[in-house]
Amino acid sequence: MQRAQRNSLRLLQWMMAASLALPIGLFAVAAAISYTSTNDTADREIERTVDVAHEHALKVFETIDRSLAELNEVVRGLPDDVIRDREPTLHRRLKRLSDSLPQLKSAWIFDANGKALVNSLVSPPPDLSFADRDYFYAHVDQSIGTFIGTALTPRPPYQGARFFGVSRRRESEDGRFIGVIQASVLPEYFESFYARIGTDPGSFFAMGRTDGAMLAHFPRLDHELRLDPTGPVGQKIATRPEHGLITVAWPSDGIERRIAYRRVAEYPIYVSAGLETSAIRARWLATIGQHLVFGIPATALLFLLLALALRRTQHLQAEAAKRREAEEALKHSQRLEALGQLTGGVAHDFNNLLTVIRASVDLLNRPQLTEERRQRYITAIADSVARAAKLTSQLLAFARRQTLKPEVFDVGARVQSLHDMLATLLGPAIEIVMQLPAEPCLVNADASQFETALINMATNARDAMRGQGRVVFRVEATTTVPDALVQLSASPGMADHGFVRVTVSDTGVGIPAARLGRIFEPFFTTKPVGHGTGLGLSQVFGFARQSGGEVTVASEVGHGSTFSLYLPRVPPDLLPQRQAPNTAPAVAGSGMSVLIVEDNIELANFAADGLTQLGYSITLVDNATDALAELVVDADRFDVVFSDVVMPGMTGLDLAQAIRERGIGVPVVLTTGYSQVLSQEGTGGCDLVQKPYSIEELSRVLHRAARIRRVRDGAAE
Incomplete structure (x- = not known):
């Protein structure tokens, strides 16, 4: 019993000692954690503030x-x-x-x-x-x-x-x-802005040049301030010249501050924001003071509050971590949904086309095939390839990555020339009204893409009217443009002659307001499965944007829809150029020497065999470096260079540039299925053959390039 009592007394003594030691230890730990947390929080606030000051300064100077x-x-x-x-x-x-x-x-x-x-x-x-x-x-x-x-x-x-x-x-x-x-x-102006965002006690802002001259300062000073680049502050900035976080005594008043600085893009300007270290310590002391108020009279209560505070903090951090995980999962799901929609739509259409091609090839391999059936299967393969090329063209047009072939043409005349095609497309139950201007409305755009855009808008109108109603095609010159084109039309040299507006109005069911924002998305369609790809209006959108224009839609449920396509107008004194028909026959080579540069061996052999049968002399290399070496050794034995654009190492554009720099007079014809460089910078003056191409089309382009060279060389002599 006594032993039990002694043990109880000893336990009480230990508890009494612990009642003093534990609060002191807890207070020391809490003070250290609070100090670190306060400084970290201040650093984050300073960095966010300097980000705001940097963005403000960057926008102002830009x-x-x-x-x-x-x-x-x-x-x-x-x-x-x-x-x-x-x-x-x-x-x-x-x-x-x-x-x-x-x-x-x-x-x-x-x-x-x-x-x-x-x-x-x-x-x-x-x-x-x-x-x-x-x-x-x-x-x-x-x-x-x-x-x-x-x-x-x-x-x-x-x-x-x-x-x-x-x-x-x-x-x-x-x-x-x-x-x-x-x-x-x-x-x-800057100081007023800093005063508005620097409401915390001890806030500090400065904007100065890289040579140390101060331009703006908050709090404001009555005397001119200059920071010595060789001084303590300048030396610390020199170690990390783009951005950083330092603790310094500012030379103007000797007050120690925690400062973040950042250079404003390419301008010789720094912006800085910070807090006085005394203000940061005041925050910490205020926090510690609160602990002392409750800790001295009731250490047990302080311990409980600290335990609850720690548990609450852990809970909040766990909730924040779960929220971040949920947000990342949602973003990942959205990305997968968009990717699935895109790949699913493309795979559906291409699988249909590949099925036709595969079936036609299988049927062509059957014995005792009649000439009529053989021709039918070959035609089906050709038509499927053309449709696949058109689908790729629509995808690139929506992404604004297609290499367009602009030409000057009269929009009114082009719309009028499509009247019969549109009548067949829309059907006899739909009335077609064309309101065309008397004066020419010229634009510089891809005529084929324009016709495709007009047909896509007409098809959309037909489906909206369920095959019966009235469609009005109207062409007019206008200076009234949607908001997206206001800045373009106001820029010097851009759209100086206004715009040409092509409107397609129908009497269909209209589009609900909730769907207006999505109608130009690829593969978005309200039609049943198998009745539309959802690429028609997206092609119109991509063509308009890539041509420097815009497309808008106005619709009301039950009262039809009006699509308006805007294209920059060109001066009326420019006449449209006639284009050679694509159905022209192949041109015989007659011994013309062609250097083919293609890294895809199957495609290279296809082009070489086809041209050889037409009488061309072919030299085949699989990279631009070897092609340039062939030209350097003996350029006179080649009449033309036919090169792919996208190749490992030196591209086709690089090859064309190297040929010009070396003074080699051999013309270059480029080919590509897609190249972002071409879509942004053009072909560099070279002729372009779009993949997929036919041997007939290739022979015409090669022959034309070689003929232009002979004419130019003859004139030079």
């Missing part, structure tokens, strides 16, 4: 840069006398620019002597020279792109707040310096 570029285009090639004559008009334009951008104080155009030709403040500008301003003399000796100057005080008679200049060089056509275009930017 906006100013674009405005200066536009002003430069306005006065490009204009002598100073002409600019002075247009000074009132240009003054109003500059004033509208400065009024529309709150960060701008003014905008200027200077001549080569530093005198203002135009500014946004007064008209006409006083006869003063600003050649001593950094934003001017920085451009005199060489072209340095966009220059951002130091903070300056307005020169009398101009007054107002301090500013810093953002300027660009004006050059003549031969590269001589002829002046400067400059925008005066208000530092207080």
